[in-house]
Amino acid sequence: MKIRRITLAILALLTVLFVADMRYFQPRRGRSGQPSVRFQVEPSRVAHFHAEKTQVFTRPQGSLSSLMLSGALGHVELRSTDGTELVVRATILGETEEELARFEVVESVSNGEISYKLGPQTAQFPEVGLSFAVEVPAGMEVTVKHSYGSVEVEDFVGFLRLLTSFSQVTVTGLQGSLSVENQFGSVELLDISGPLAFEDAFSNSTVLLSPVDGGYNFQVDVTNGSLTGNAPLEKEVRQNMIKAQGTHGEGVHPVVIESSFGSVNLNIGR
Amino acid sequence: MRASEQALVVRDLRKRYPKVEALKGVSIALPKGEIWGLLGPNGSGKSTLLKCVAGLLQPDGGEIEVLGLPPSREAKAEIAFVPEVDTLYRWMTVRQVLDFTAAFYQDWQEETAGELLEFMRLDPEAKVSSLSKGMRARLKLILALARTAPLILLDEPFSGIDPSSRDRIVEGIIRQFKGEEQTMIISTHAVGDTEQLFDAVVFLDEGTINLQGNAEDLRTRWGKSINDLFKEVFA
Amino acid sequence: MKRFLKLVLKDLEGSRLPTLFLSGITLVFMAFVRYKVSFGSWHSQMSVLAVALPTAFFPLWLIWRSFQTLRSEWREDTVYTLLALPVPGWQVMLAKLVSLCVEYSVLFAVTVGGTSLFFGGLLDELWSMVSSLSWVVWNGFWVYAAGLAVYSSLIIYIQLAFVVSKMVGKVQGLVALWVWVLASWLADKAAVLLAPLFRWLPTLRLHEFLRLNELDSGIVFEWHPAGQIGLVLATVAFFFLTGYLFEHYVEINE
Structure with a gap:
């Protein structure tokens, strides 16, 4: 009985300390923490393709509201124009020209969305690669799926969604909204004006937001990684997790970032 | 008399369970070389007392000294405790049980163990799970008697076993007990045939000692056997 | 040392049947899936299930076993024997830890061996990705060792939790x-x-x-151990605390 009472007393004391710690000391606000584990995979250097076949599609925007590009093992270049035409230059990459003869880029339109992908259906990416150079009318919604390569977006106006892996992603100058889901590689989102949703794993990323009317509202979760930059964030650091939130200006535009096993450098330009 | 000259000294021992106070300040001093009967009805605190001495229960108050040693690893090495319940690993064979026990006690007598095994009529290759309750009781007794432990504690060794096993156990105790170097405490609530074993007795009732003393003195003083005295005290 | 080995052997012997039983079931299950896949009854992707199912189940089993090895001592009253032994409490706990680690090793070997035996063909694609057999053995060993380290700490926490719950005695x-x-x-x-x-x-x-660079020159995997040292020290301290509590304060059931 004596032992039980002593044990219960010790457990009760520890429970009080535990609750107090959770309530008042955890997470430690404003403390900067460094991850104990850093894991990163740079894009794989794929085999050099010796042959290529290019197809060019020029379409009036008309009733088209969105564009979907599915590529891999190549390079994607995307930018907005003031015109009303959509221009897609698709290049299939392969070892030999004979091999390329079996493949072609397939265009399809459905419910106002036009999409480009490698055909025929049995085609697989490790055999060949697919690059795009695209000009879209401003304001269009664009989705890019790309793996093992690079994606470069410049002066984009509209709604952009990037689904990438093992790629170097660079977006320079965007007005509208941006959504990025990326695993492995590196991501640079520069001069972004507008809402941002960014999910990332196993890569290093840099985000530079341009000051906008209404400002930004930040929600950032970094697991097993680091968070740096000049964004006005209030950080809560646990052992391997950083939760941060804050507002810039009136906090109108949401900026939601979730990153694990990587680093996030979040800044607001002057 | 110095404490170390006693086999066991218990002072003001208290032990409380959630709903009952099992020991209410028990004090006894057992000299070396005797067999003591710890007598009392069920729930009188006999087993609790032995378990406290063996280090299986932690007292709430009081002191215990085994050969002058406080409860400790060293004291455990001097005690051979045979609990009432089955404490044997059921998947072991009789031989494995003996080997296992032998590894932990320097006072283990391999030859004695062999003799006892034969005397108790146990097959060394038999699995514990295949033994009857009486056989298991005999095996547990071998584990205690094959040692030259200075203090042997037998908790209800005759409880619920057949008469032939009981006779073997009694005979085994008489054969193996080394009076000059050992002390034995046998707790029981059925005095009957075992009365002959005891040099001295302690009557325990509801956690307190009613009566204690040399068995022969008590018989002379009260003019009756210990068994009759037990019946009268706990009537 | 002899006493400790006896304790280990006792615990190993006690865990022999359940481990052999589970290993047997696992291998039979793998062989069954292999048979079904070979004769075209099941799609070859079912092979993944045959490997994934034991891999997912074994950790749960091992956690249960860590708890069960202690619980059975009380349930079967063999704790009387353990508490009466003149050995340090930490040796009793370490013996259980060692036997559970052996159990983990056997199940790890069964998973690896069964996968190689029954689904070796499926590994061809993997073989083409890795650099050499020695690379696989080297990294396989470290996967095993890391798993063993994690499991050992888990056992220590389970042992502490169990022993303290026995000291409280209610709503254990x-x-x-x-x-x-x-x-x-x-x-x-x-x-x-x-x-x-x-x-x-x-x-x-x-x-x-780990020679991950040989897979892809872009892999960077770094670990700064400062944050984990305290964790390891605390775990070791908990281990000895458990042994001390077991030896001095734990009681049999009453």
Whole structure:
């Protein structure tokens, strides 16, 4: 009985300390923490393709509201124009020209969305690669799926969604909204004006937001990684997790970032 | 008399369970070389007392000294405790049980163990799970008697076993007990045939000692056997 | 040492049947899936299930076994024997830890062996990705060792939780769970508090040690152990605390 009472007393004391710690000391606000584990995979250097076949599609925007590009093992270049035409230059990459003869880029339109992908259906990416150079009318919604390569977006106006892996992603100058889901590689989102949703794993990323009317509202979760930059964030650091939130200006535009096993450098330009 | 000259000294021992106070300040001093009967009805605190001495229960108050040693690893090495319940690993064979026990006690007598095994009529290759309750009781007794432990504690060794096993156990105790170097405490609530074993007795009732003393003195003083005295005290 | 070995052998013997039973079931299950796949009854992707199912189940089994090895001592009253032995409590706990680690090793070997035996063909694609057999053995060993380290700490926390719950004696399941939470919290505190003392430790470049670079030159995998030293020390302290509590304060059931 004596032992039980002593044990219960010790457990009760520890429970009080535990609750107090959770309530008042955890997470430690404003403390900067460094991850104990850093894991990163740079894009794989794929085999050099010796042959290529290019197809060019020029379409009036008309009733088209969105564009979907599915590529891999190549390079994607995307930018907005003031015109009303959509221009897609698709290049299939392969070892030999004979091999390329079996493949072609397939265009399809459905419910106002036009999409480009490698055909025929049995085609697989490790055999060949697919690059795009695209000009879209401003304001269009664009989705890019790309793996093992690079994606470069410049002066984009509209709604952009990037689904990438093992790629170097660079977006320079965007007005509208941006959504990025990326695993492995590196991501640079520069001069972004507008809402941002960014999910990332196993890569290093840099985000530079341009000051906008209404400002930004930040929600950032970094697991097993680091968070740096000049964004006005209030950080809560646990052992391997950083939760941060804050507002810039009136906090109108949401900026939601979730990153694990990587680093996030979040800044607001002057 | 110095404490170390006693086999066991218990002072003001208290032990409380959630709903009952099992020991209410028990004090006894057992000299070396005797067999003591710890007598009392069920729930009188006999087993609790032995378990406290063996280090299986932690007292709430009081002191215990085994050969002058406080409860400790060293004291455990001097005690051979045979609990009432089955404490044997059921998947072991009789031989494995003996080997296992032998590894932990320097006072283990391999030859004695062999003799006892034969005397108790146990097959060394038999699995514990295949033994009857009486056989298991005999095996547990071998584990205690094959040692030259200075203090042997037998908790209800005759409880619920057949008469032939009981006779073997009694005979085994008489054969193996080394009076000059050992002390034995046998707790029981059925005095009957075992009365002959005891040099001295302690009557325990509801956690307190009613009566204690040399068995022969008590018989002379009260003019009756210990068994009759037990019946009268706990009537 | 002889006493400790006896304790280990006792615990190993006690875990022999359940381990052999589970290993047998696993191999039979793998063989069954292989048979079904070979004769075209099932799609070849079912092979993944045959490997994934045991891999997912074994950790749960091992956690249960860690708890069960202690619980059975009380349930079968053999704790009388253990508590009466003149051995340090930590040796009793270490013996159980060692036997559970052997159990883990056997199940690891069964998973690896069964996969190689029955689904070796499926590994062809994997073989083409890795650099050499020695690379696989080297990294396989470290996967095993890392799993063993994690499992060992888990056992230590389970042992502490169980022993303390026995000292309380009531609502033991809840108490054990709560002790587990508190112990994890204390270990975390130790890790945070002691981390600055070990900042001087070098960053370990695991990608070079594990030769991950040979898979892809872009792999960087680094570990700075400062944050984990306190965790390890606290776990070791908990282990000895459990042994001390077992030897001096734990009681049999009454």
